[in-house]
Amino acid sequence: MSTLQIGLAIAGGVVLAGVVAHSTWTSRRNKPRQAEPLPQEMAVEPSGYKADYGQPQEPSFDIVSSDQPHDEPEVAHRSVSPAYTTSGSLDPVTDIARSMMEEATAHAQRVPDEAEMARIAQSKAAAAKVAAERAVLQAEQVSVAMTPAVAKVMESAASDLPQPEKRPALDVLIDVIAAVEIDSPVSGDAALAAMPATRRVGSKLFSLEGLNTETGLWEHPRQGQRYSAFQSGVQLANRTGPLNEIEFSEFVTKTQVFADAINAAPEFPDMLEEVGRARELDSFASAHDAQLSFTLKATKAAWSPGYVQQNAARLGFIAGVLPGRMVVPAPVHGLPPILGLTFDSQAAMSEDPTQSAIYELTLSLDVPQVDRKEEPYARMIQTAYELARVMDGAISDDNGQPLSETAIGAIARDLLALYDTLDARDLSAGSPQARRLFS
Secondary structure, eight states: OOHHHHHHHHHHHHHHHHHHHHHHHHHHHHSOBOOOOOOOOOOOOOTTOOOOTTSOOOOOSSSOOTTSOSSSOOOOSSOOOOSOOOOOOOOHHHHHHHHHHHHHHHHHTSOOOHHHHHHHHHHHHHHHHHHHHHHHHHHHHHHHHHHHHHHHHHHHHHHHSOOOOOOOOOOTTTEEEEEEEEEEEEEHHHHHHHSOSOSEETTEEEEEEEEETTTOOEEOOOTTOEEEEEEEEEESEETTEEOOHHHHHHHHHHHHHHHHHTTOEEEOOOHHHHHHHHHHHHHHHHHTOOEEEEEEEESSSOBOHHHHHHHHHTTTOEEOSSTTEEEEOOSSTTSOOSEEEEOOHHHHTOSSGGGOOBOEEEEEEEGGGSOGGGOHHHHHHHHHHHHHHHHTEEEEOTTSOBOOHHHHHHHHHHHHHHHHHHHHTTOOTTSHHHHHHTO
16 A cells, blocks of 8 residues: 555545544533532441442341340350450469450340340340330420410411412402392302303303302301392403393393203393493503513523523422413412413423423513513512523513613513503502403
8 A cells, every 4th residue: 555545545534534533512501501400418337337328238247126026135056255365474464354255245145044035035124114104204304385376377388388379359459240139148159050150151250159158258168158239241352352232132142041940030230331331441451461472582502491401490490280381370279470480382292302402582571461560570580590691692672672771671662651551540469350351
């Protein structure tokens, strides 16, 4: 082989190695980022001892197990001589020590008689009885000492636990209400049996409430209660639009069927007046609805679903109902989430999530659904910047423009004005009325 051929072969090998290296580097660079492995708890082992958790541990014969019964000592059938040998030393101290060791060994290996066995058993029984009495006494003392503390802790925990919000009552501000009068109280069981199968009138919420004879409060009918009056209602507007004439007629029909079942007489408001009020409320709601969203795009490597979920969980997000959705829950159970985070649902449901690539996330805030006291917009900005920092992402608004301080300030001023307007209309953000209207 000539020198030229050897040189060409070497050059070809170098080029091939370079191509393989570049391909490997590109593959690793484009691979979605994975979630960090959870730290494993390291077991603390005694000094000088190393346990092999992969293999069964053999018992050690130089340590007496505490689980072995002591009231039935093993009987030695032959004497065992000491394991040491005399050195022939004339040192009296050494001889005395060796003699004592031999005597102790012989004593330990002797066969105890019946009297000694009985004495050992009696001694153990007495010791066990004393230990049991001491344990009972200590348990009683701990119980007496802990009872006030436990009661205090439980009372504090109960008071601090967020209570679920009760279902909002009918409100003339956002509902058409029809009174249903009865001659005598009606049981909750009869009312429940007479209620319609669905609680919808078209796209609007239909409700029935009874006036409890004991509490004097309007509530959804319950078994075992009695009611002196009823009222039905249908929502004037929501995000699907205002109440129309067809939906009002359906509302009248459902209420009349319920009233006939309990021998009651309903009284309905004027349809044209209520439909006009629904249109006015819908116009106001459309002009003062706000749903903010920011987009976070990957600037380097793509993200895997596990990587997204891990970083979002560190900021208070939990898994939502739908795949590819996470939420920051409200402090009170049952209320809408404060923030939402969504990404590709197909990637979330992939058979191999580690190979699924996510290139962007959407961070959202439904303004009328969240109380302004939660400072949701400030939390949204802080969350967006923190996710962008740890995940190497770029933030943009819903128009695709990079998020700037000027834009953040302008949105904040608009939100303050919106909050004030909703407050003035008795539709404060996060209130039951606002959540129903903007739904």
